[in-house]
Amino acid sequence: MLATVPSAVLHGVDGRPVRVEVHVSNGLPGFTVVGLPDTACRESRDRVRAALLSSSLPWPMRKVTVNLAPSGVRKQGAGLDLAIAVGVLAANGDVPADAVARCGFIGELGLDGTVRAVGGTVPLVDALGAPAVVVAADAAVEAGLVGRHRVHAVRTLAEAVLALRGDEPWPDPPPAPPILPLPPGPDLADVRGQRVARLALELSAAGGHHLLLVGPPGAGKTMLASRLPGLLPDLGDVEALESTRVHSAAGLALPPGGLVRRPPYRAPHHGASAVSLVGGGSSWLRPGEISLATNGVLFLDELGEFPGSVLDALRQPLEEGVIRVCRARGAAVFPARVLLVAATNPCPCGQGGPPGSCRCSDDARARYARRLTGPLVDRFDLRVDVARPDPGELLAGPPGESSAEVAARVARAREIAGTRGVRCNADLPSPLLDELAPLAPGAVRLLDVALRTGSLSGRGLHRCRRVARTIADLAGREGLVSEEDVALALQLRAEPSTMGAAA
Amino acid sequence: MNERSERPWLVALASLPGMGPARLAIVLDGRSPEEAWAHVRDGAERVPEHVAARWRERSAVVDVGSLWQAHVDAGVRVLRPGDEGWPAALDDDPEPPALLFARGEPAVAVEGVRVAIIGTRRCSYSGRQVARDLGHELSAAGISVVSGLALGIDGAAHVGALTGGTAPVGVVATGLDVVYPRRHRELWDAIGAKGLLLSEYPLGVWPERWRFPARNRIIAALSDVVVVVESHAVGGSMHTVESALERGRLVMAVPGSVRSPSSAGTNALLAAGSPPARDATDVLVALGLDPEVQHRIAPPAPDGEAGSVLEAVGWEPATLEQIADRIGAPLGPVAVHLADLEGTGWVRQQAGWYERVR
Numbered sequence: 129m130l131a132t133v134p135s136a137v138l139h140g141v142d143g144r145p146v147r148v149e150v151h152v153s154n155g156l157p158g159f160t161v162v163g164l165p166d167t168a169c170r171e172s173r174d175r176v177r178a179a180l181l182s183s184s185l186p187w188p189m190r191k192v193t194v195n196l197a198p199s200g201v202r203k204q205g206a207g208l209d210l211a212i213a214v215g216v217l218a219a220n221g222d223v224p225a226d227a228v229a230r231c232g233f234i235g236e237l238g239l240d241g242t243v244r245a246v247g248g249t250v251p252l253v254d255a256l257g258a259p260a261v262v263v264a265a266d267a268a269v270e271a272g273l274v275g276r277h278r279v280h281a282v283r284t285l286a287e288a289v290l291a292l293r294g295d296e297p298w299p300d301p302p303p304a305p306p307i308l309p310l311p312p313g314p315d316l317a318d319v320r321g322q323r324v325a326r327l328a329l330e331l332s333a334a335g336g337h338h339l340l341l342v343g344p345p346g347a348g349k350t351m352l353a354s355r356l357p358g359l360l361p362d363l364g365d366v367e368a369l370e371s372t373r374v375h376s377a378a379g380l381a382l383p384p385g386g387l388v389r390r391p392p393y394r395a396p397h398h399g400a401s402a403v404s405l406v407g408g409g410s411s412w413l414r415p416g417e418i419s420l421a422t423n424g425v426l427f428l429d430e431l432g433e434f435p436g437s438v439l440d441a442l443r444q445p446l447e448e449g450v451i452r453v454c455r456a457r458g459a460a461v462f463p464a465r466v467l468l469v470a471a472t473n474p475c476p477c478g479q480g481g482p483p484g485s486c487r488c489s490d491d492a493r494a495r496y497a498r499r500l501t502g503p504l505v506d507r508f509d510l511r512v513d514v515a516r517p518d519p520g521e522l523l524a525g526p527p528g529e530s531s532a533e534v535a536a537r538v539a540r541a542r543e544i545a546g547t548r549g550v551r552c553n554a555d556l557p558s559p560l561l562d563e564l565a566p567l568a569p570g571a572v573r574l575l576d577v578a579l580r581t582g583s584l585s586g587r588g589l590h591r592c593r594r595v596a597r598t599i600a601d602l603a604g605r606e607g608l609v610s611e612e613d614v615a616l617a618l619q620l621r622a623e624p625s626t627m628g629a630a631a
Numbered sequence: 632m633n634e635r636s637e638r639p640w641l642v643a644l645a646s647l648p649g650m651g652p653a654r655l656a657i658v659l660d661g662r663s664p665e666e667a668w669a670h671v672r673d674g675a676e677r678v679p680e681h682v683a684a685r686w687r688e689r690s691a692v693v694d695v696g697s698l699w700q701a702h703v704d705a706g707v708r709v710l711r712p713g714d715e716g717w718p719a720a721l722d723d724d725p726e727p728p729a730l731l732f733a734r735g736e737p738a739v740a741v742e743g744v745r746v747a748i749i750g751t752r753r754c755s756y757s758g759r760q761v762a763r764d765l766g767h768e769l770s771a772a773g774i775s776v777v778s779g780l781a782l783g784i785d786g787a788a789h790v791g792a793l794t795g796g797t798a799p800v801g802v803v804a805t806g807l808d809v810v811y812p813r814r815h816r817e818l819w820d821a822i823g824a825k826g827l828l829l830s831e832y833p834l835g836v837w838p839e840r841w842r843f844p845a846r847n848r849i850i851a852a853l854s855d856v857v858v859v860v861e862s863h864a865v866g867g868s869m870h871t872v873e874s875a876l877e878r879g880r881l882v883m884a885v886p887g888s889v890r891s892p893s894s895a896g897t898n899a900l901l902a903a904g905s906p907p908a909r910d911a912t913d914v915l916v917a918l919g920l921d922p923e924v925q926h927r928i929a930p931p932a933p934d935g936e937a938g939s940v941l942e943a944v945g946w947e948p949a950t951l952e953q954i955a956d957r958i959g960a961p962l963g964p965v966a967v968h969l970a971d972l973e974g975t976g977w978v979r980q981q982a983g984w985y986e987r988v989r
Binding site: 485513574577615616 | 892969970986
């Protein structure tokens with residue numbers, strides 16, 4: 129007697145459909161699982177048997193063979209438990225085989241027969257072709273995000289069996305938890321003074337320009353960076369689902385309502401390994417921090433302390449927006465479209481503010497600058513020097529503009545960028561710059577001087593023009609990019625020539 | 632044995648590790664240099680045992696003849712007190728060097744007026760400019776500029792002095808073939824060609840910490856006036872100042888901002904009574920010379936808005952934000968003016984900090 133049950137396993141951040149084939153025949157009683165299961169998967173034999181017995185369901189005293197098709201693909205995780213249990217029952221004739229074949233099953237079984245949610249429910253459900261899906265009650269909201277399936281949420285195996293036999297209706301879905309508004313993130317109004325840094329933050333949010341903050345400890349670099357996600361608009365449907373899939377696959381808690389609507393903010397410590405940042409792992413290809421931050425902000429504090437090899441690993445994904453992780457056992461593609469924000473001290477002693485105040489030796493400073501001027505610096509469009517704020521301003525200065533006000537301008541600027549056929553100005557292709565970001569005569573003059581004196585490189589020129597376009601967009605100036613826009617963009621450029629710590 | 636033929640052994644003795652004038656006097660003590668060399672090879676007395684041991688080791692491998700030949704081949708003159716070309720200023724020195732190694736024209740250190748321009752390696756850009764201008768103006772006024780060829784102020788003073796017309800003097804703390812700092816090789820060669828390079832040490836001697844203060848005392852001794860352009864509260868420049876004061880040389884200091892750490896030492900000197908050196912004229916007046924200085928002609932200062940932005944930059948490093956706040960203007964127009972001022976050479980920007988240059 130044979131039964132086939134649709135289910136899915138996780139591969140990277142994508143689900144792959146798996147057909148669980150169960151065959152029950154005469155012979156010595158036994159239970160084997162074939163089709164490249166990993167340890168957690170193989171152990172499902174014991175969980176499934178115990179769950180059936182605890183649920184007072186019959187266990188066939190015959191030979192049971194389970195094949196996970198396609199058998200050439202490695203399966204990992206406990207999400208196939210429910211499908212195997214239902215398959216055994218169907219093959220034994222305890223539930224109707226046709227009811228089972230029209231429905232996908234995803235869930236882990238407890239020894240007492242409870243059905244538990246597994247990580248990656250969103251991509252797993254997405255991979256199922258069946259019109260309905262049975263998941264754990266805890267995973268009902270996540271499973272509903274895909275939107276193509278009828279979602280049946282069950283708490284126990286027994287509930288699922290009763291419903292499949294038609295003895296009882298599918299249990300009501302658990303009441304959706306009330307969607308409370310997210311606690312507001314840190315607000316830009318808390319930042320006093322720092323006009324230039326605020327401007328850079330706004331430009332970064334509006335134009336998608338990667339931002340490098342340089343300043344002594346205590347200048348407020350981390351404080352500024354943590355306010356960047358609050359300036360970004362909500363994610364669109366496609367982006368939200370993409371981020372949700374990654375977060376779900378990584379087993380992160382999803383926000384109430386299930387969908388990741390706010391841009392994620394990830395700030396890995398500088399001790400992070402290359403694999404934890406870009407993704408990978410030997411038994412299971414996990415998404416890294418850069419993928420978890422996709423459509424949001426990746427903040428690297430103390431950039432100079434990250435090992436060079438780790439930073440180098442970020443270059444290709446930053447360029448392409450995706451990362452291909454390849455291992456002997458397989459390859460996976462993860463999304464990696466982030467807004468990169470990094471912070472660093474100007475020199476090892478951290479005191480390098482105005483020229484002449486740093487206590488580092490020339491060698492130490494040169495070594496530090498070399499680490500920072502590596503190829504990764506090429507990715508930054510904006511560099512801003514954050515000075516320690518004036519104490520008077522901290523205590524008595526007026527609060528700055530709130531995040532909401534700035535976010536409104538950012539949203540408008542992003543709309544304008546959308547009319548140019550790009551997501552944001554950082555993506556403007558260089559051949560189109562003359563058409564999309566034409567320069568006023570004064571602006572040409574300033575760029576000419578900067579190029580002649582060698583303080584601006586050819587590559588820097590394009591970046592400078594994109595940033596100037598964003599400045600003009602934020603100010604509501606369409607058409608020509610003005611002299612002032614370019615002057616500010618030059619001021620905020622991140623060139624190797626502007627990277628040397630003040631001597 | 633005549634006096635000339637003793638020099639190879641003297642040079643060999645001076646090349647030993649940790650050998651300064653005091654220890655040289657100890658090992659010579661009534662011996663001829665050749666006897667002293669033998670004495671060192673057998674284990675010198677009256678020096679710490681580990682020093683004597685290192686000398687014994689080193690002297691066993693030094694070939695006196697070829698070391699001497701290297702100096703002859705390199706055109707390095709070896710001077711002893713009393714030689715022609717030995718600086719008279721060192722004759723009554725409390726710690727005179729026993730030997731000097733010279734490349735260039737030794738007369739520069741004997742005749743004429745010499746002024747040392749010294750300062751910190753960790754200087755501000757404007758400090759470097761002041762050092763360069765002082766070096767140029769004093770040199771143009773016929774004064775030989777003495778400095779240590781270090782990074783920062785020292786090097787800038789020499790760069791200015793080379794364009795002024797009077798031969799400069801560079802006193803270094805390594806063998807004349809060991810260029811330190813390396814990036815000053817061109818400057819080093821130019822001083823050797825147009826002026827005089829002096830060292831207390833034979834060829835092949837590497838930089839060591841203790842040699843720099845020793846070098847500083849020679850700079851102080853050779854100069855009639857020592858001008859400190861920028862110095863932190865503690866540092867090598869302050870050692871040179873102490874050496875200069877011990878030798879009764881006039882020490883002048885360039886006034887700096889009270890907030891600039893690189894002017895803390897010079898401002899302290901002023902507070903302690905050093906005369907200020909605002910420009911070359913002040914130095915010439917202090918020397919009792921004709922203060923007719925050919926100042927470099929400065930272009931007219933910008934006026935209008937650019938003028939007020941330049942005014943707001945002031946004479947201390949300032950950020951765009953500070954400058955804009957000072958005149959209460961939005962960032963954009965201020966950035967335009969700053970870019971222009973940078974292009975025309977009025978200000979200079981480094982890592983986000985603007986400094987007024989002239």
